[in-house]
Amino acid sequence: RQQEEPVAAGAPSTGKPAVTPESVxxxxxxxxxxxxxxxxxxGSAAEIVIPGWQTMSYFSDVGNVCWFLEPGFDHEVRRLHRLVGNAAVDGYHVLVGTGSTQLFMAALYALSPPAGAGAGAPMSVVSTAPYYSSYPAVTDFLQSGLFRWAGDANSFKGDAYIELVCSPNNPDGTIREAVLSSESGNGIAVHDLAYYWPQYTPITKRADHDIMLFTVSKSTGHAGTRIGWALVKDRDVAKKMTKFIELNTIGVSKDSQLRAAKVLRAVSDAYELPEAREEHxxxxxxxxxxxxxxxxxxxxxxxxxxxxxxxxxxxxxxxxxxxxxxxxxxxxxxxxxxxxxxxxxxxxxxxxxxxxxxxxxxxxxxxxxxxxxxxxxxxxxxxxxxxxx
Ligand code: PMP
The missing domain is CATH 3.90.1150.10 (Aspartate Aminotransferase, domain 1)
Known part of the structure; x- marks a missing residue:
């Protein structure tokens, strides 16, 4: 066995290995x-230093529906959406998640009828094909009694459902709108707007859906920070989504939130501060x-x-x-x-x-x-x- 090199504490990994012309x-x-x-x-615009005694408490903002949300992150999320004009923030709750993946699961939990309620059939989760491959995988991996994957939205029959609308769509880049509309009011759309940023698509309108998911993974490229956010109109839905994260991971890394806030701040500063340089x-x-x-x-x-x-x-x-x-x-x-x-x-x-x-x-x-x-x-x-x- 080869002797492993000791890795210094705090030395970061580099992610995927470097490639050569022969590589896979x-x-x-x-x-x-x-x-x-x-x-x-x-330079240092997106850098942070966290002293040993900071970010130790579980709590961030005890008066907020999302009690583990760092106020600085909330502020920079709203500021960036106002700058870009891609989503409405006034009248919305901001929720933070460990990637938007956790918020997606939180939304499924929040929008499904509680176990034991009504007929007890799980809520159907649908999306128009081709749909993001994680949607079926994440929906069904714990075989929840609350919800289950029901496939392509275009062939779905029924009036109780969660429709996932990804726009621009992963995998094919198309701009999408919900295809189902529920007369009886038992259907609800979750808009995954991970790619609704100017590097990928023209920003043609300010989205103002009930639940919108975003992530630093695709907006700034910081996938390893594992921070996503949801903009949620309804207070009860926001509370249930927060409850899911509380039960799942007792909140979201404050260190990551602080870093994400600094990164978002650097993005907005580069457009808003008079001394900012164009290449930033x-x-x-x-x-x-x-x-x-x-x-x-x-x-x-x-x-x-x-x-x-x-x-x-x-x-x-x-x-x-x-x-x-x-x-x-x-x-x-x-x-x-x-x-x-x-x-x-x-x-x-x-x-x-x-x-x-x-x-x-x-x-x-x-x-x-x-x-x-x-x-x-x-x-x-x-x-x-x-x-x-
Ligand atoms: N939604 C879509 C459409 C995605 O493509 C991705 C990442 N591949 C995610 C959500 C998950 O993002 P995160 O890294 O924030 O969990």
Whole structure:
């Protein structure tokens, strides 16, 4: 056995290993390491120091519905939404979660009738296919009696349901609205707006749905901080979601909230402070970078001739104040070769790991490819793709 190198306390890991031209390129997860380059350039703007005696209490704001919410994080969340104009915050409760994944589970818990109530059938959870592969996985993994996965919203029959609306959609980048509308009032939508930020899509309206989920994983790229937030209109729903997190993890890391607050503050400061430098504007950087990657990918697909991609769309972005194209965080890539029925295994044979369409309730001729990896991996990916015939 090899002797393990001692790791210094406080020395951070670097995430996925570095790649070489021969490496297997893993674009299965949406790991947002693309943003590292930007944050390396921002100096101390997003840095925090936490002395040993701080953030020790379980509690943050005992008068708030979300009693473990750091007020500084609440403040920066509201400030950023006001700056970007992507979501309404006035009249909303801000809830914090360990990633938006925990808030998604909290929403399922809060919106399902309590065990023992009524007929006792679990609440149906649906989303239009292709849907984010975690929705069925997370909904059913504990086989709850409160809710269960019921598949594609388009083929759902019934009036008691939770509809998950992801917009722009993971995996295919489309802009979506709820497809079900409940006359009887037993259906409710949860809007997952993880990608509703200017680097991915034009901001065309201020979203004001009942429950909206966001995450630093996709907005700033800090997936490892594990911080998400929900904007929730109804106080009782906000209380039940808070209860879920209380029972699940007794709150959310304050250290992470403080870091997330500082990161969001650095994003807003770069647009609002007069002395801010242009190269520190996250959304400008992200939009430029994503547009460049999409154009590389379209060229590679054209050079190969066996792949197709969703058409590029654009719209007026109220934040950028100009027409902007959509640059989804994932490419929904179709292999058009007649003899290839499973695109993910075809690409795996060429050392490119992607997620099969079948995991999103769709055709395995499609795969989802992360567009958010580091430059070196992305460059090898597009070169390999272009060479496939
Ligand atoms: N929603 C969507 C649509 C996502 O793509 C992701 C991350 N892949 C999440 C939620 C989860 O984000 P978090 O890291 O905040 O748990």
């Amino acid at each position: 390129i893993n674009l299965d997860h949406g790991d947002p390491t693309m943003f590292e380059e930007f944050w390396r350039g921002t 504007r996250l959304f400008d950087y992200g939009r430029r970078k994503m547009a460049e990657r999409w154009s590389m990918l379209r060229e590679a697909a054209a050079a190969s001739g066996i792949f197709s991609l969703p058409d590029e769309t654009s719209g007026h972005c109220n934040f950028a104040k100009e027409t902007a194209s959509t640059n989804p965080a994932f490419a929904w890539l179709r292999c058009d070769r007649e003899d290839v029925e499973d695109c993910a295994s075809f690409l795996r044979g060429h050392k490119i790991l992607t997620r099969s369409g079948s995991q999103f309730g769709a055709d395995p001729r499609y795969v989802r490819v992360s567009m958010l990896d580091r430059d070196d991996a992305y460059d090898i990916f597009v070169r390999r793709l272009a060479s496939l015939k």
